[in-house]
Amino acid sequence: MPKQLFHHLNKFISVSEDEFYNMLPYFEQVCLKKKEILVSAGSLCTHHHFVLEGCLHLYFITDKGVERTVQFAIENWWMTDNLAFHNQTITDFSIQAVEPTKLLSISYEKQEQLLQEFPQLEKYLRSIYQISYGASLVKMRYLLDFSKEEMYFHFTEQFPEFAQRVPQYLIASFLGLTPEYVSEIRAKKRS
Amino acid sequence: MPKQLFHHLNKFISVSEDEFYNMLPYFEQVCLKKKEILVSAGSLCTHHHFVLEGCLHLYFITDKGVERTVQFAIENWWMTDNLAFHNQTITDFSIQAVEPTKLLSISYEKQEQLLQEFPQLEKYLRSIYQISYGASLVKMRYLLDFSKEEMYFHFTEQFPEFAQRVPQYLIASFLGLTPEYVSEIRAKKRS
Numbered sequence: 001m002p003k004q005l006f007h008h009l010n011k012f013i014s015v016s017e018d019e020f021y022n023m024l025p026y027f028e029q030v031c032l033k034k035k036e037i038l039v040s041a042g043s044l045c046t047h048h049h050f051v052l053e054g055c056l057h058l059y060f061i062t063d064k065g066v067e068r069t070v071q072f073a074i075e076n077w078w079m080t081d082n083l084a085f086h087n088q089t090i091t092d093f094s095i096q097a098v099e100p101t102k103l104l105s106i107s108y109e110k111q112e113q114l115l116q117e118f119p120q121l122e123k124y125l126r127s128i129y130q131i132s133y134g135a136s137l138v139k140m141r142y143l144l145d146f147s148k149e150e151m152y153f154h155f156t157e158q159f160p161e162f163a164q165r166v167p168q169y170l171i172a173s174f175l176g177l178t179p180e181y182v183s184e185i186r187a188k189k190r191s
Numbered sequence: 192m193p194k195q196l197f198h199h200l201n202k203f204i205s206v207s208e209d210e211f212y213n214m215l216p217y218f219e220q221v222c223l224k225k226k227e228i229l230v231s232a233g234s235l236c237t238h239h240h241f242v243l244e245g246c247l248h249l250y251f252i253t254d255k256g257v258e259r260t261v262q263f264a265i266e267n268w269w270m271t272d273n274l275a276f277h278n279q280t281i282t283d284f285s286i287q288a289v290e291p292t293k294l295l296s297i298s299y300e301k302q303e304q305l306l307q308e309f310p311q312l313e314k315y316l317r318s319i320y321q322i323s324y325g326a327s328l329v330k331m332r333y334l335l336d337f338s339k340e341e342m343y344f345h346f347t348e349q350f351p352e353f354a355q356r357v358p359q360y361l362i363a364s365f366l367g368l369t370p371e372y373v374s375e376i377r378a379k380k381r382s
Contacts (some may be wrong), residue, residue: 068335071327083325109198122313129320136327137261143334144259144367176335
């Protein structure tokens with residue numbers, strides 16, 4: 001199973017099997033049930049998580065008590081509150097499993113040690129972040145450009161497997177819509 | 192002037208003056224007049240830009256012909272369309288100088304060569320991207336959580352110098368507001 005990280009590393013850098021086996025002890029494997037909370041808002045942001053199987057979402061609760069998803073992570077995605085992780089501070093976000101989920105998790109200290117022992121991983125993480133940051137600028141564009149209805153159909157057309165897999169109310173939350181609004185525009189499209 | 196990049200590098204990694212002088216030839220220094228266009232939407236995303244002095248904004252034009260700012264970069268910030276830069280594809284964004292601006296710009300090929308010659312820079316870029324990506328998740332939270340009025344006052348209170356420096360219509364564009372709306376809520380607050 002952790003072999004998945006090995007393959008993912010080798011998409012960006014060159015890591016031998018031997019090196020990979022020496023990297024693995026820095027990680028802990030974590031199994032979550034569906035809807036299990038991995039990180040609670042208000043706690044210290046200690047870990048960076050790589051999804052082996054399943055799906056996580058990063059969310060916050062608005063003043064009005066509504067849950068709003070900011071990011072999803074499926075297989076081969078990394079997830080944490082990156083700013084709180086970088087600064088080793090309290091996070092305002094929670095992370096929850098959308099499905100039964102298996103992770104490789106690494107603490108801030110262990111990640112620092114791992115990067116010191118295997119500096120070639122800096123390039124891997126730089127590439128991952130470059131892509132994630134780039135994608136977030138594109139999402140920002142959609143948030144500023146598209147109507148709510150366009151957002152929903154653009155998202156479900158661009159990521160059909162994802163839209164099938166994740167509950168509608170979470171997709172609505174990710175796009176800043178209410179579940180009722182999503183039901184309405186889906187019904188309108190069908191008719 | 193390029194010394195500023197030297198100091199910025201040394202906030203994250205350890206670079207000697209000698210090493211820095213060997214890095215500099217990879218960059219070109221670019222001077223822009225106020226409102227000069229650096230990158231046009233529809234062109235190949237070839238360069239990564241570090242701001243020595245001044246201010247850039249990254250924006251797109253909506254279907255209705257409205258300019259929308261997605262990101263600003265002031266001194267010590269890097270800017271490009273990161274996804275298009277990573278994939279070496281056409282960008283949908285334009286970059287323009289908000290003020291007279293001085294940059295150090297590096298092409299994709301030169302950046303790859305630079306990172307090969309000075310692999311310690313991977314850690315620098317990884318840190319920069321980790322912070323930028325983290326900050327974009329926080330901005331996404333504000334976009335989903337705050338009312339338009341809250342967005343504006345939160346932004347101007349959190350970044351007072353920035354709000355002073357950048358024209359109101361660009362701040363409005365960055366927050367997804369119309370300039371008329373911003374005038375209205377500012378007048379309301381004063382009264």
